[in-house]
Every structure is written in C-alpha cells, then in structure tokens.
Amino acid sequence: MAADLELIGVTVQAGEKRLIRDVSLRVKSGEFVALLGPNGAGKTTLLRAALGLARCTGSALLNGRPVREFSGRRRAGLLAWLPQQALVTEPLEVLELVAGARYRFAETRAAALEAARQALQRAGADGFVARIASTLSGGEQQRVAIAALLAQDAPLLLLDEPANHLDPGQQIAIYRLLGELRAQGHGVLCVTHDVNLLAHIGGEVRVVGMAGGRARFESAFDAAELAAHLGELYGVPFDALAHEGRRVLLARGGP
Amino acid sequence: MNARVIVMCVLCVAAIAAAPFIGGDLGGETGAFVLTSLRIPRVLMACMVGAVLSLVGACYQTIFANPLAAPSTVGTTAGATMGAMIAVLAGGAIGGLPGGLPLVAVFAFLAALGVSLFVAALAGSGRARVNDVLLAGIAISLATGAVSAGLQFTADQMQLFAAVQWSLGHLPQVNYRGVAMIAPFVLVTLAVLLAQTRALQSLAAGEDRAHSQGVNVPKVRGIVLGVGALGVAACVAWCGPIAFVGLIVPHMVRMGVGSSRRVLLPMSVLLGAAFLTGCDTAARLVLPGRELPVGVLTAGIGAPLLVWLVARGRR
Structure with a gap:
C-alpha cells in the first residue's frame, strides 16, 4: 500500500x-x-x-x-513508530507484547501470534519469544521493539x-x-x-x-x-x- | 492455557462453592432457609462486589500505568462517603424512597457516580495527561472528604454512628431482590471492561506507543473510568467502602499467572469474587455471636499480604 x-x-x-x-x-x-x-x-x-x-x-x-x-x-x-523510550516497565512475555502491536487488525488471536512470531524472527529476536521482556538486556529489548514495529505492518x-x-x-x-x-x-x-x-x-x-x-x-x-x-x-x-x-x-x- | 491458570480457577470456584456451607448447622428446615435465603444470596453479592472491585482495580492500574491505582483512586469511594453522609443527615427530612430503596445507598451511588464521571470526562477529553487525571482524582477525593468531615461536624450522635457503620464496609444481609438490583451494574461493568482487553494490553507497553498502534487512548480511558465508576459506585453504595480488594487482587493474580491482560483481567474477576467471598465467610465466623465488618478484614488481611507479595517479588 x-x-x-x-x-x-x-x-x-x-x-x-x-x-x-x-x-x-x-x-x-x-x-x-x-x-x-x-x-x-x-x-x-x-x-x-x-x-x-x-x-x-x-x-x-x-x-x-x-x-x-x-x-x-x-x-x-x-504509520508505525519506534519510540526512544524503553519498551516496558512491567513483566510481560515478549510474544504477548509484540502481538499487542497487532491492535489495528481485526483478526483471531492465533493469527496475531503467528504474525508476532514472524516479526520477531525478522528482527532477529526469535530467540527470546517466551522470555519476559523486562528481564532482557537493552539491546535485546530494542530488537523486540523493532519486532513490534514490524508486526504493525x-x-x-x-x-x-x-x-x-x-x-x-x-x-x-x-x-x-x-x-x-x-x-x-x-x-x-x-x-x-x-x-x-x-x-x-x-x-x-x-x-x-x-x-x-x-x-x-x-x-x-x-x-x-x-x-x-x-x-x-x-x-x-x-x-x-x-x-x-x-x-x-x-x-x-x-x- | 497454562497449569497455574487452571489451578487458580479450580481453587477460586471451589472456595466460592464451599462458602455457603461453612459455619453453623444447616440441618432441618431452618438450615435450608439459612442456606437458600441468607447465605447463597450473600455469597452472590460478595462475588459480584469482589469481581467488580478487582477488575476495576486491574484496569485502573493499566490506564494510570501505576500499580497503586485502585477503584478509589478517582474519587469514587470518597464521593460515595459524602453521599452517604448527606443521606444520613437528610434521612429524617426526606423519609423513605419509593420501592423501599435504602436512602443511603441511592445517595452514595449518585454522589460516587457524579464525582467519578467528572474525572472520567476529564480523562476522556484528551486534554489531560495521565498524571493530571490521577491528581484530579486525588484532589476530588480530598475535597469530597472535606465536605464529609464538615457534614459529620454538624451531625448528632445517632447520625454519626450510622455513618461510621456504613463507612466500615460490610456486605449487607441481602435477599435475591437486592442481588437482582445490583446485578445489571455488575454485568455491564464486567462486560464493557473485559471488551477493552486488547486496548489495555497495548496500553501496557506505554500510552504513546499504544497511540501509535492505533488505540484511541483518551476514549479507552474515558470508557474504563466511566464504566468502572458505574460498577464501583453501585457496589460501594450498598456495601460501603471495602478497602484493599481492588488494589491487592490484581497484584495477587500477577504474581500467580503473569501480567498479560488476557489472563490478568478475567482472573482478577474470578479471584476477586473468591477473595471477597472468603473474607466475608471469615468475617461471619471470626467473632462468636456477631459479625466483623468485612471491610475491616479485607484491609487487615490485604495490607500485610501486599507487603509480603511485594517483598517476595523483589527477590
């Protein structure tokens, strides 16, 4: 588009x-x-x-x-945005967090999770799909944030x-x-x-x-x-x- | 669904189901009457109030991005207290209400709703940042608290006693009619708030990020605060301020099954229902021959539990 x-x-x-x-x-x-x-x-x-x-x-x-x-x-x-501030302040699972960026889509949960997985893979963050985002290092969090950006599509x-x-x-x-x-x-x-x-x-x-x-x-x-x-x-x-x-x-x- | 969620569900349902059968002999005709006409409606009431307070607490904590937010944060409880005080003072002058509605509950409900809808409108206008809304809630709580104190000053001893009793927080001895009266408020609140789950999940990653992901942040805030106030006002009007349930239950859920809003919100409903039912059952039993107000017990259990949960989470 x-x-x-x-x-x-x-x-x-x-x-x-x-x-x-x-x-x-x-x-x-x-x-x-x-x-x-x-x-x-x-x-x-x-x-x-x-x-x-x-x-x-x-x-x-x-x-x-x-x-x-x-x-x-x-x-x-x-229009999607990757802000400068840290991704999360509370313990949320990486996959959940990235799937949350699919808010604009009217889709099933399975579809949102699949899109989130693909975005994580593209951002080179598929290694920590099941991790808690707030426990990741700064660099890892940044890659998760980029995955969220990609998931918004x-x-x-x-x-x-x-x-x-x-x-x-x-x-x-x-x-x-x-x-x-x-x-x-x-x-x-x-x-x-x-x-x-x-x-x-x-x-x-x-x-x-x-x-x-x-x-x-x-x-x-x-x-x-x-x-x-x-x-x-x-x-x-x-x-x-x-x-x-x-x-x-x-x-x-x-x- | 993970095992912890299932275990928590089973424990909650078991606690609620067992509650009416605990305490006192239920044999014979009297026993059957006590069970079906007194205890079951009271457990239903406890479930509804506990569920609303906890879910609203979990939602407020998300929209304010503040773990200390609770149903009372936007002035709902303080407004209800002021309304109850006015009703207690004006009681003699007005007399009864049509349909046998308790005057205190009606006044408490209207004042609570009025005060918190003002804060909700401010939040929904899009002009105020989240901390402004929080400050407005605190300011309006203090202002209505001052009005209540002023009213108490003019009250006589009997009126003061009635006001203090209401303010302790207790589940009234309701019949099914009472349950049916509060049920619509409860159901609307639960349904509307649970429908906001996706927006609240996005908001958990920050207000501005949620905006960029497509969430209409002021609208969601206005809905959550407005509908939350409706449910809380209905509960507080009947039961008085029941402290700590809305603050602590979401934290207990978080510690147990995590922060994902998809799990946190429905589990807050269930655990809130079970927690208040449990507290109310204990309040029935703890003193021989009389009942402890459940608000005293929820605060008494809730405060140390909160400290323990926080200390445990820090490790």
Whole structure:
C-alpha cells in the first residue's frame, strides 16, 4: 500500500518555548530519509507531530489528509513508530507484547501470534519469544521493539534512533533490515546520530539536518557537501575519509 | 492455557462453592432457609462486589500505568462517603424512597457516580495527561472528604454512628431482590471492561506507543473510568467502602499467572469474587455471636499480604 507523509510548515510550541519552527518534510513509500541533528534539535518532537501526538500548527498530512483526523486504527495502518523510550516497565512475555502491536487488525488471536512470531524472527529476536521482556538486556529489548514495529505492518515507519543500545554487529544488522524494508516499498523516516550507519541502507538516502527546531539542510547521503553540512550542524568539523571504497565521515576532535 | 491458570480457577470456584456451607448447622428446615435465603444470596453479592472491585482495580492500574491505582483512586469511594453522609443527615427530612430503596445507598451511588464521571470526562477529553487525571482524582477525593468531615461536624450522635457503620464496609444481609438490583451494574461493568482487553494490553507497553498502534487512548480511558465508576459506585453504595480488594487482587493474580491482560483481567474477576467471598465467610465466623465488618478484614488481611507479595517479588 502506498503512503505519503507530508509535513508543511510544522511549528510545535510548548508553553513559551518553540520546539520546532516551520519545518517541512516529505516521506513517501520507497523513500529513506535520515533526520540528523544535535540533542534538543526537535527531531523526536517532529516525529511526535507526524503521529498526532504533539499538537502543531502548519500541516501534518497523511495521504493528503490531516493526521489528527484519522481514526487510531486507520492511522496505525499507515504509520508505525519506534519510540526512544524503553519498551516496558512491567513483566510481560515478549510474544504477548509484540502481538499487542497487532491492535489495528481485526483478526483471531492465533493469527496475531503467528504474525508476532514472524516479526520477531525478522528482527532477529526469535530467540527470546517466551522470555519476559523486562528481564532482557537493552539491546535485546530494542530488537523486540523493532519486532513490534514490524508486526504493525504499516507502509511508513518512523524510527527514533533504532540502533540505540545495540552492539556494532547488531547496529549494522538493523540498518540492513531497514534497507530491505525500504526496498520492499516501505517509506522510512529515521532519526540517527551515526551517519555512517546509513551506508548500510543501500540505494538513495536523503539526509535532513535539524538544529534549534529548524531544518538546516537537505542533502543526498552520497553528496560531497554532506561533511561540510554536518560540520555546521554539530559545530565540529567533519572529515570525509575513504576506506575500502567507502566514505566514512568522522568528527574531528579538538580545536 | 497454562497449569497455574487452571489451578487458580479450580481453587477460586471451589472456595466460592464451599462458602455457603461453612459455619453453623444447616440441618432441618431452618438450615435450608439459612442456606437458600441468607447465605447463597450473600455469597452472590460478595462475588459480584469482589469481581467488580478487582477488575476495576486491574484496569485502573493499566490506564494510570501505576500499580497503586485502585477503584478509589478517582474519587469514587470518597464521593460515595459524602453521599452517604448527606443521606444520613437528610434521612429524617426526606423519609423513605419509593420501592423501599435504602436512602443511603441511592445517595452514595449518585454522589460516587457524579464525582467519578467528572474525572472520567476529564480523562476522556484528551486534554489531560495521565498524571493530571490521577491528581484530579486525588484532589476530588480530598475535597469530597472535606465536605464529609464538615457534614459529620454538624451531625448528632445517632447520625454519626450510622455513618461510621456504613463507612466500615460490610456486605449487607441481602435477599435475591437486592442481588437482582445490583446485578445489571455488575454485568455491564464486567462486560464493557473485559471488551477493552486488547486496548489495555497495548496500553501496557506505554500510552504513546499504544497511540501509535492505533488505540484511541483518551476514549479507552474515558470508557474504563466511566464504566468502572458505574460498577464501583453501585457496589460501594450498598456495601460501603471495602478497602484493599481492588488494589491487592490484581497484584495477587500477577504474581500467580503473569501480567498479560488476557489472563490478568478475567482472573482478577474470578479471584476477586473468591477473595471477597472468603473474607466475608471469615468475617461471619471470626467473632462468636456477631459479625466483623468485612471491610475491616479485607484491609487487615490485604495490607500485610501486599507487603509480603511485594517483598517476595523483589527477590
């Protein structure tokens, strides 16, 4: 199913403070957009506005219609979210938890459990199907959270630092999985701090930089000027190094 | 279904079935009357009240994401107490109600429902975060508590005695008519709340995550609080505040068979019914010649049991 998320002039205000000012962004099925920026830039708030969780002015449109006009189930059928916060605070079985993400489907319990099992397998988390989620390590919990995201089976995915808490091998595995999902037609908007992981996506990747609540640049991941953009965004110079035919972007320490 | 669930079901059903036959000789005509006209309706009442309090407790703990939430959290009990106090004071002036309805129960019910529907409406509006709702519940409990205290100050000794008796929490000696009167509230509450199981399971992974998975969080909260208040108000109006059942039974179920809402919610119904029936049976027997108010017993058993469960869970 094709889907199209369009943010036009989105501004989010929390009391006196403007968290986001006038940000526009579009993600369609089959596209991969990475959202980069220093802490407090408003990246997470932007995802929350797209979900209808943060009240905003401007437009957050899903297939041309304001997100907040959608029923919960219809929206969940188009847009899934991997939040940054920990998965659970109470002892729930992994399989139950992932099956809970099937809320939008009117289906039998057996079908929900089967879909949950498949999602766990895809996320490389089938080893702890019967474990209690709150007893898993941070990295294992993150893979279960990704399984829950996949179980929801939505065409657009909003991801908030999906490689959080994962070791380098797992980080690459997750980004390869995201690349596969994009190749299958999913649209992905992914907040990340590690720009080099984007090399594992494959194909065209757009990078949007945010700082101080504003969009600062938009660039292709391959573009030569990305290093300069990142330097400006984070306030430290970035070097583009070539390593075995791949470009590695490295923040330079010191003055 | 796993073995622990089955064992818990069997124990609960056995406890409920045995309760009417415990205590006193049931031989002869008198015995048959005691069994069918006194004890069985009372066990039915205990089952209904225990089931509602426990299920509502389990649901509130989920929507507030707070293990300390209980049926009284949104002001239901405090509202009922205020209504009962008003009824006790106004009793002489108003006289009886049509149909022989007890004045205290009707006033307690209306006040409890009014107070908690206000909190439910706030929760359902979508404007308030979960902690705001919790705070509103606590604030309204304190406010109605102040009104009750003020009313008590103006009451005479007899009125005070009546109010204190109600506030101890006891299962009244009901007949089948009483059972039939409370049954519709109980059935509606159980049916509507159990129908929210999938949404509550999704909510167990966090409010925002549930939203992204398609749950209309304010609506579910409004339904659970509103319908929960309806059932609890009906129970509290008849029985007075029966403490700790709604808080502790869901925790006992969790410790026994886990936190999955698919098991937790129905098992809270069953264990709640069995727990209050058991407490009420004990309350009948513990003092020779008179009954201990069951509310005293549930709090007396519940509080240490809660501490023990928590200490055991921490290990």
